[in-house]
Amino acid sequence: MTRTRRALSATHLALATLALATTGGFAQAQDVNLARNLAATCANCHGTNGNARGDMKPLAGVSADKIVAMLADYKNGNQPATIMHQISKGYTDEQIKLIASFFAAQKPAK
Numbered sequence: 001m002t003r004t005r006r007a008l009s010a011t012h013l014a015l016a017t018l019a020l021a022t023t024g025g026f027a028q029a030q031d032v033n034l035a036r037n038l039a040a041t042c043a044n045c046h047g048t049n050g051n052a053r054g055d056m057k058p059l060a061g062v063s064a065d066k067i068v069a070m071l072a073d074y075k076n077g078n079q080p081a082t083i084m085h086q087i088s089k090g091y092t093d094e095q096i097k098l099i100a101s102f103f104a105a106q107k108p109a110k
């Protein structure tokens, strides 16, 4: 009896831990504003929602793969830059993927 109860509570604990871990990951993936908030840090130079003005290249509507690749090139020094080599190092690969998919989903102004 006691043995059964102990075994049960161990299973229970394992399940509770699993549920907690799963909920944590789910909550993160569900933060719909995260990508937008990260992308907002680019707005000063690349314009609101990636619609750049003047000479700055727009990011709105550029494919996520292309943005990820360009940022990787800045990060690893393959693409010389005045500022983007520094900025790109401030984000994890995961954050860059979120930012890139946000900009890819924006409508270019023109």
Ligand code: HEC
Residues within 6 Å of the ligand: 038, 039, 041, 042, 043, 044, 045, 046, 057, 059, 067, 070, 071, 080, 081, 082, 083, 084, 085, 087, 091, 099
């Ligand atoms: C302080 C201004 C500034 C900020 C902030 C900034 N950028 Fe840039 N970005 C530039 C400049 C300037 C270039 C041109 C390359 C260089 O000289 O660094 C550039 C180039 C780029 C390019 C290449 C565009 C192309 O078509 O060649 C991408 C992609 C890019 N930035 C993405 C981002 C992302 C994503 C963020 C936010 C995480 C960001 N930038 C924030 C100034 C900025």
